[in-house]
Amino acid sequence: MAFNTGLSGLRAASVDLDVTGNNIANASTVGFKSSSVQFGDLYASGFLSAGTNPIGDGVRVQDVKQSFGQGNISFTDNGLDMAISGDGFFILNNGGEIRYSRAGQFGIDKNGYVTNNQNMRVQGYTADGDGNLSGIRSDLQIETDNLAPRRTTNLTTDLNLDSREPVLENRVRDIGPLSVAGIQGESFSVQYTDGSPDYAVTIDPAASAREAAQTLNGVPGFNASATTTAQLNGLTDAFITGGTFSFNLNINGSPLTLDTSSISSLQDLADAINNSSETAISASVVDDGSGTDVLRVIHNQGETLDYTYSDGITTVGPTQVLGDVNVTADRMVASVDDPADGSFETAFNGSPIRITNEFNPLDQRTYNHATSATIYDSLGNSHEITQFFVKEPAPGSGVGISEWSVYLQIDGEMIAGTDTTPYTARFDQDGNLQSVNGDPAGEIVVSDWIPKDQNGQPNGADGPPGPGTQVVTPIPEPPTSSAFVVNLGGTTQYGAAFGVNDQQQNGYTTGRLSGLDVSDQGVLFARYTNGQSKALGQVALAAFNNTNGLSPVGETTWVETFESGQPIIGAPDTGTLGSITASSVEESNVDLSAELVSLIIAQRNYQANAKTIETSDAVTQTIINLR
Known part of the structure; x- marks a missing residue:
């Protein structure tokens, strides 16, 4: 015993x-x-x-x-080494046999599969070509192919436009020259775009051009000037030398003192007028259009001129010449209303709009702000897009509303039709964007861009959509044209310096695999030379109701048994499963x-x-x- x-x-x-x-x-x-x-x-x-x-x-x-x-976690130099912090096992495929392990010393075999030292393949959740993880579990494989380029379909710009900036561009109407005789005695009213009250105007029936210009200069939004031009078509050199020559010139009824004793030609007469005490008047000899030289007299302030000349036999005059009025109306003048439909209203409606200090992308003085970004075509070629912002006068009464014009340019060429008609960004009284061309989302659809090479020729990438094709936003995948969206929805207009808070676009050029990263959730990210990263898969972990029921089979691995129960499989850091620490291993x-x-x-x-x-x-x- x-x-x-x-x-x-x-x-x-x-x-x-x-x-x-x-x-x-x-x-x-x-x-x-x-x-x-x-x-x-x-x-x-x-x-x-x-x-x-x-x-x-x-x-x-x-x-x-x-x-x-839990064993201690120590760091290593291998980016694919992983340690589980918490519950769970790595799932390994040993030629069809499933094993479980806490040893996270992993590498890549010749086929790109993630394996341990015994060439058992690590199991995980696969990702599609865009890096979207799926729920399909398989052997994790790292693709070493180049990352295909992706064209830009969306550019989001988040910036602040300085509300304190002045309006640089000025749109004016050039009205005239108007003969003062045509507007003498006219009464009309002027309407304004900013909601200002109408302004009533009456031109004196006996006003000279200078006096009419003074009256119009008193109207808000008008800038007027006057000149009087008298061309004496009958007065020639032959007339002067043909007899006893005399010449009289009155300015607004007052005679101009001239020395005509030694005058023998038109040029002598012009010199005498120019040498007079009246500095606002000038004379010159001009061609009347038929090859004959005649005298032209100009009063640059618009006074009425009366002239008489004689050779002792024939007397011409007295002849009265009324002046002309030139008016410039700025953009705040909306319209002119003359109940009698007078000549001033007719001239206003027929006058073209002229832009002073017009927007020019090459002239920094013609825009308030600008910002650039890089976008990509379907071949992965990079292009520079520049957004220009020009402050405009506030519409209506100007209370609670501000407007900015938006111009777009790619590689030096204007796009989205902004070379002729810019987009209008409107802001409310709090500086928040209300709309861009009426769109509350603040989106600009660019559908006319032709990607070009450095010589200005099409480079073979996808171009604009075909005629009649409607471009919807967001651009559906996969894109089939060069159309993309510029989103200004986050733009503000505060009384602060201009600044770009964020600018993101979703395109990139081709790239080569440059490294791998593993997140706490076990997601394997591939890093490429173009700065992009893409999820290649996610490590799967398994847990058991009775961990002690697992059977050790060597190589620091275990297999499932009846006592352990079936595995509970999921992504790291979910449920009761632990998280992943990259470039680390769990020690004994x-x-x-x-x-x-x-x-x-x-x-x-x-x-x-x-x-x-x-x-x-x-x-x-x-x-x-x-x-």
Whole structure:
């Protein structure tokens, strides 16, 4: 009996030594989980009774239980090394056999599959060509092909336009020249775009051109000037030399003092007028259109001129010449209303609009703000788009509303029709964007862009949509033309310096794989030379209701058993599954100090059980030696 008891103790102590030695041997094994031996005593018992004085039969090993406690996480230089912080196992495909492991020392094989040191493939969730993760679980594979280019279909600009900026562009109407005779006595009213009250105007029936200009200069939005031009078509050199020449010129009824005693030609007369005391008048000899030289007299302030000349035989005059009025109306003048439909209203309606300081992308003085960004065509070629912003006068009364013109240019060529008609961005009293050309979303659809090379020729990329094709937003995938959307929805107009807060576009050129990153959720991101990154897949983790029911099969891996239950598979950092720490591994959870103490205890137990056998042998020998 004692021999069997001691022998069972030796066996148990030997197992304890083996398990402890195995723990110590794997103290540096990544992902290793230490084990401990659990013992149970043995008692002999009958079918009906264990007896009144039971004596133990020794000990047996009930279980060798592994501890799945968290090991320390240490950093490595391998970007694909992963450590699980929390619950869960990596899922490995070992030639069709599924294994589970905490050892995250991974690399890439020749086919691009993520594998461990034993070429078991790591399982995870696959991604499509655009980097969208799916729920399909498969072997994770890293594609090393170049990243295909993506054309720009959306450009979002978030910026602030300085509300303190002045209006640079001025739109005017040039009215005239109007003969003062045509507007003398006219009465009309002027209407304004900013909601100002109408302004009533009456021209004196006897006004000179200068006086009419003074009256019009008093009208808000008008700037007037006057000139009087008298061309004496009958006065020639022959007339002057043909007899006794005399010449009289009155300015608004007052005679101009001239010395005509030595005049022998038109040029002499012009010089005499120019040398007079009246600085506002000038004279010159001009061709009347038929090859004949005649005298032209101009009063640059619009006074009425009366002239008479004679050769002693023939007298011409007196002839009165009224002046002309030139008027410039700025953009605040909306219309002119003359109940009699006078000549001034007719001239206003027929006058073209002239833009002073007109927008010019090459002249910084003609726009308030500008910002540029890089976009891409279907071939991955880069192009520079520039957005210009020009402040406009406030519409209506100007209360609570502000407007800016928006011009677009790509590689030096105006697009979206802004070379002739810019887009209008309207802001409310709080500086928030109300609309762009009436669109509250603030979107500008560019559908006329032809991508060109550096020589200004089409470069072979997709061009504008065909005639009659309606462009909808957002641009549907996959895009089939060069059309894209400029979104200004986040633009503001505050009393602060101009600044671009954010500018994003969704295109890029082709790129080569330059590196890999792994997120806390186990997503594998590929980094490319074009600055883009794309999800290639996501590591899957498995958990079990009874982790201790897993069966170790070596290589720091376990397999599912009936006792463990079926795996609960999901993405890292979801549910009860732990998160992923990249460029790290989980060290063995073996406590060497505790294991060395356990080794001493196992040695002591082994020696003690051996002593039991030795003592039993001595007693038996004593019995044998009885005589």
